[in-house]
Amino acid sequence: MTARFAPRRLTFIAASAAAFARGVVAACAAGLVLGACTRHEGGAVDDARFFERHWADPLAAQGPLPAGLSALEASLAPQACGQCHAQQWQQWQTSLHARAVGPGLLWQLHLMDQAQANRCLRCHAPLAEQKALLAQAMAWPARPAASAPSYVPQDLAQQGLVCAACHVRGHRRIGPVPRGARAGATTAGAHGGFVATPAFSDSRLCAHCHQFPDDGPRTAGKLNEDTYEQWKASPFAAQRSCQDCHMPDRRHLWRGIHDPETTRSAIDVTLHVQRTAPGGYLAAAVVRNVGAGHHFPTYMVPKVELQFARVAADGSRTPLGTQVIGWSVDTELRHETADTRIPAGASRRFELAFDAPTPAGWQLELRIVVRPDEHYERTFAQSLAQGERLPPAALAPLRAAFEHSRSTAYELMRLSQAPRIAN
Numbered sequence: 001m002t003a004r005f006a007p008r009r010l011t012f013i014a015a016s017a018a019a020f021a022r023g024v025v026a027a028c029a030a031g032l033v034l035g036a037c038t039r040h041e042g043g044a045v046d047d048a049r050f051f052e053r054h055w056a057d058p059l060a061a062q063g064p065l066p067a068g069l070s071a072l073e074a075s076l077a078p079q080a081c082g083q084c085h086a087q088q089w090q091q092w093q094t095s096l097h098a099r100a101v102g103p104g105l106l107w108q109l110h111l112m113d114q115a116q117a118n119r120c121l122r123c124h125a126p127l128a129e130q131k132a133l134l135a136q137a138m139a140w141p142a143r144p145a146a147s148a149p150s151y152v153p154q155d156l157a158q159q160g161l162v163c164a165a166c167h168v169r170g171h172r173r174i175g176p177v178p179r180g181a182r183a184g185a186t187t188a189g190a191h192g193g194f195v196a197t198p199a200f201s202d203s204r205l206c207a208h209c210h211q212f213p214d215d216g217p218r219t220a221g222k223l224n225e226d227t228y229e230q231w232k233a234s235p236f237a238a239q240r241s242c243q244d245c246h247m248p249d250r251r252h253l254w255r256g257i258h259d260p261e262t263t264r265s266a267i268d269v270t271l272h273v274q275r276t277a278p279g280g281y282l283a284a285a286v287v288r289n290v291g292a293g294h295h296f297p298t299y300m301v302p303k304v305e306l307q308f309a310r311v312a313a314d315g316s317r318t319p320l321g322t323q324v325i326g327w328s329v330d331t332e333l334r335h336e337t338a339d340t341r342i343p344a345g346a347s348r349r350f351e352l353a354f355d356a357p358t359p360a361g362w363q364l365e366l367r368i369v370v371r372p373d374e375h376y377e378r379t380f381a382q383s384l385a386q387g388e389r390l391p392p393a394a395l396a397p398l399r400a401a402f403e404h405s406r407s408t409a410y411e412l413m414r415l416s417q418a419p420r421i422a423n
Contacts, residue, residue, distance in 0.1 A: 062129065206246075295344070356419070
């Protein structure tokens, strides 16, 4: 792992805003918190440098609390944001972002030291304040000695990718340009105003977590997270951004492969069956990526199963076999067994030879089953099998994570086709 991924230790949470600010200065002087001295200035935002500043790795603590802010305005709690931004808060609560710190991550923290954990928290709970709270909860050696200031709720880390992770830097609120307004100005109003920038409509805003750098972890030479580059190379890059699909009309939903409607809009499927010899047939499913602006699916965790079956006239089913769309790797991320993902705008043909009675009187059936957490399911099951070697505190969240990963599967669609007899 290279320096870009090596986390720096978070060494402070002050008991008050003033002490908190002194901690930032001390950490900056010691070189322990990369980016802690970055100043996020108001007014116009230079888009060429915005993303580098906005996603300084690791993020700086918020610093001294500006005078004049009410407790509600200063709070980093999503619930506080929801007092005025009710619709966005309600939508966020239904999203995977709100569950970025769940059992699937928490059980693994018991197996990690602080530096290893911060690699995950970089995206799952990126705020310095969140990392500090988790350091205290996990009793890591570099944990802060003091309690968090009043604007940091004790459950902030458990809430995952919170509003402030994208919208708050140095206590300054930053967001998209309001409809009908101009960019680059600090507007008046709550929080002492906010900075409006078109950067929030730019796919690069999402790339911090949805694209590993070139020196990031790879399997079979492929980056484990490569979604942004997949989008850039696709025909959709010139037409729409990540936000256009995953935040339509600025809704804070971020729907993806866990959502049947979103998945259904991504692909077009045709089914064919033809006799190739007496009693022999060939089934073919052609799947085209018509809606995902990146590979379908984009990385290794989800799998899409094409389950073929022969259905007799009486309704009885005979399974014929299953083919998989996805990137299949081992649980240690070392070896690839298959990569059948479909790039944006491309198609892939999946064939299956089988025997069946002639004359027909039956139909070929194709069920498409989506397993959004298939890789996690395998990983968690393997870990449970070695449960006696795990810290006892890891077992309960691991079991919960395993059960949840199994529960996310769903049937996307079902197609049927009568056999075509070749001349």
